[in-house]
Structure formats: structure tokens, C-alpha cells
Amino acid sequence: MDRSEIDLTAELALLDMDSDERDRLERGVLELLEYFAAMNAVDIRGLEPTTHALQEGNRLRPDDPRTDPSIADDILEQAPDLEDRFIAIPNVL
Secondary structure, three states, X not given: OOHHHHXXXXXXXXXXXXXXXXXXXXXXXXXXXXXXXXXXXXXXXXXXXXXXXXXXXXXXXXXXXXXXXXXXXXHHHHOOOEEOOEEOOOOOO
């Protein structure tokens, strides 16, 4: 990327920059392009894509429903107020 592309990009972005700012921006862009070139040189054949850099799998427990009806009965026995087989709570609104 040369100076004319920097100037055009700044103009399109409505940026008013002095020559020092343009120089810093040009150096920064060149550093980024060098970094991208180094990344592009890395052989990634055979690597599976990931959605997160530290993905190690699901850390949560399996979502297995418990079908033992005695658990629900135990919970309902502890509720202060019931309506049929539902726990009744005071109205909030």
C-alpha cells in the first residue's frame, strides 16, 4: 500500500490528517500487511477450522432428563402453596 492509497482511504473516510499522522498510518498499515503475509505463509493444511481459539469441548454436564417421579414429588412436598401439581407463588405485578 503506497502513500496515494493511504491518502485516498483517508479522504474517503473524511479524515483530515497532517503529514506526521499519515506517516504513522502508513507505517502501521505496512506492519499489518507484513504480519498478514507472515500468517499467510503458515502451512495450515489438515487443520480443522475452529470457532474459538481455546475450544476444548463442552464443559457442561449432559442434559439428561430425570424421569424418576419421586424427585418431582419430593420438590412439590416442600412447596409452601400448590395449585394442582404446580407451585403457586404470589403475583409480582
